[in-house]
Amino acid sequence: MATLKVGLVSPEREVWSGEAKMVVAQTIEGELGILPGHAPVLGVLLDGSVVKIQPAEDGEWVTAMVGSGFFSIANDEVSILAEQAELGAEVNVAEARKALEEARAAGQADATAERRARARLRAAGQDA
Amino acid sequence: MAAQLRQLRQRIRSVKSTAKITRAQEMIATSRIVKAQQAVEASKPYADQITRALSALISHHVGIKHPLLTEQPEDKRSAVLVITSDRGFAGGYNANVIREAESLITALREQGREPVPYVIGNKGITWYRFRNREMAAEWRGISDRPDFASAERVGRRLTEDFLKSDAEGGVGEIHVVYTEFVSMLTQRAQVRRLLPVEVVESTEPDVVPPAYDFEPSPEAALDLLLPNYIESRIYHMLLQSAASYHASVRRAMKSATDNANELLGVYTRQMNQARQAAITQEISEIVGGAEALADSGGE
Numbered sequence: 001m002a003t004l005k006v007g008l009v010s011p012e013r014e015v016w017s018g019e020a021k022m023v024v025a026q027t028i029e030g031e032l033g034i035l036p037g038h039a040p041v042l043g044v045l046l047d048g049s050v051v052k053i054q055p056a057e058d059g060e061w062v063t064a065m066v067g068s069g070f071f072s073i074a075n076d077e078v079s080i081l082a083e084q085a086e087l088g089a090e091v092n093v094a095e096a097r098k099a100l101e102e103a104r105a106a107g108q109a110d111a112t113a114e115r116r117a118r119a120r121l122r123a124a125g126q127d128a
Numbered sequence: 129m130a131a132q133l134r135q136l137r138q139r140i141r142s143v144k145s146t147a148k149i150t151r152a153q154e155m156i157a158t159s160r161i162v163k164a165q166q167a168v169e170a171s172k173p174y175a176d177q178i179t180r181a182l183s184a185l186i187s188h189h190v191g192i193k194h195p196l197l198t199e200q201p202e203d204k205r206s207a208v209l210v211i212t213s214d215r216g217f218a219g220g221y222n223a224n225v226i227r228e229a230e231s232l233i234t235a236l237r238e239q240g241r242e243p244v245p246y247v248i249g250n251k252g253i254t255w256y257r258f259r260n261r262e263m264a265a266e267w268r269g270i271s272d273r274p275d276f277a278s279a280e281r282v283g284r285r286l287t288e289d290f291l292k293s294d295a296e297g298g299v300g301e302i303h304v305v306y307t308e309f310v311s312m313l314t315q316r317a318q319v320r321r322l323l324p325v326e327v328v329e330s331t332e333p334d335v336v337p338p339a340y341d342f343e344p345s346p347e348a349a350l351d352l353l354l355p356n357y358i359e360s361r362i363y364h365m366l367l368q369s370a371a372s373y374h375a376s377v378r379r380a381m382k383s384a385t386d387n388a389n390e391l392l393g394v395y396t397r398q399m400n401q402a403r404q405a406a407i408t409q410e411i412s413e414i415v416g417g418a419e420a421l422a423d424s425g426g427e
Contacts, residue, residue: 009177011276011363013170027343042181043343044352070352072181072340079177083276083356 002036003056005077008064010085015064019056023078025071026050040074048115050088050123051080063088065123067116084116088123096120133406136399140392147388153217154381157374161312164273164371168309171367175360182353184340192346195291196354199324203293203300205242207264207286208232209322209362211306211369212252213271219380221307221315221373222251228317229305236303244299248282248366264289264297274370279363286362287355290323306365307372313379315372322361325354 003019023034026049032041045051045066053062069082100117186192210229212222229252233243244264247253249271256263265285270278292298302323308316342349 007173007177009174011171011174011279011360012167014173028348029344032343040340041343042185042340042349044349068352068356070181070349070356072177072184074340079181081174081177081181081356083280083359 002076004034004036006053006080007078008051008053008066008080008082008085010082015085015087016053016062020053020078021056022054023080024052025080034073034078036076038073038076040072042072043070045069045071045080045082046115047112048117048119050119063123063125065091065116065119086120086123088125091120091124093121093124093126096124096126133399133402136395136402140395140399143388143391143395147385147392150381150384150388154378154385157378157381160374161371161378164367164374165309167274168364168367168371171360171364175364178353178357178360182357185342185346185350185353188339188346192350194347194350194354196287196323196358197325200293200300203298204240205244205294205299206236207246207289207299207302208236208243209246209282209286209302209304210248210252211271211304211365212247212249212255213369213373214250214268215272216251217380218373218376219383221376222249222255224317225305225307226252226255228319232303232305232319241300246282246286264299270366271370271373274363274366276359276363279366280359282366283355283359283362286323287358304362304365306369309368309371309375312375315375320365322358325357 003021004023006016006018006020006023007014008016021035025032025034025043026046027043028046032043045068047068049066051064051066051071053064055062065084065086065088066080066082067084069080069085071078071080096117100114100121103114103117106113186197208229210225212225216222229245233245236243245256245261246265247256247263248267250268253263253266253268267278267282270282286302289298290300290302294300301321304320304322306318306320308318310316
């Protein structure tokens, strides 16, 4: 079966890369599932959303929080570029909860920070 | 004689401790260069990808309008972002950057533009302060080990000012003066124009970017891509400057250690000479005394 070559990169490092069966990303307009053979797309990610990657070898989904960024799909290569990116497995849950509390306390003015904090928790598999 | 000997001993002690300090600084700098280079490497995938995406977008939509892409001939103010370090001990590193910035500023003045400095790093800030030059913005504490968040902060401020007109204190173009890390031995002060954006075409031949669909629209994608591209450029320049800074520190500290060691050799020789002279003098005094005694006592 054809696979996707996926790279999730932030300016500071390559967060995840490898072969995958499927990628799910969230744009401003809604969720987008990407399978091999997808038409070329360049899309804007929703700031503070979760990207899910199903690696080719084992079925465990990899989740990651992404901030401001975009993704491009071309010839079964998916690159996800986000200024903030963090794997769910690396999220410090307690810290993310605290960030969420702070963002909530700051009120409506900081909607992005709240969304990012929620995304971090969701990527870590927590309720938010 | 004895006073000179003591003085030389003292001097040797002080040179030795200086050499120890500069040697330690040299070793710290060496380990930081490695880290800085790793950071440069780690930032490459992102920078490459974003450049590729942006050139794909622009080449497919020739004539697409975006404020960050358009020249603003009516705005006469030009921002000059000068990247210096917070600390010295780096030989000519900061002097080179500032000299390059000054010649850029002179060139801009000759073109009838009004240059406005934006300065990163303590050394640059104090240089401009001392000369009572006005700075539009100054940042400290990011040049040693730059992180992306700082690059984002600088980038935001610059794009904001770019989008404003002259009357509101904005600028019409943005130049950056930074130091490129060519190799361990060579670092070069460079001037680049950051805004309006000139996207560097990919150098690989025959690579036609795929015909992308844009989600939600090309304009929205450009709105996001351009600021992120600029921030990634600034981040790249900050990393390059940091690596160059550490390389300059290493070189400066290495020559300081070498000089100290050379001085140590000179002083040691002088001290030995002085000691020998003292001994010789003492012997001749004893011999002279004994002879005088023998002459007078024999009678």
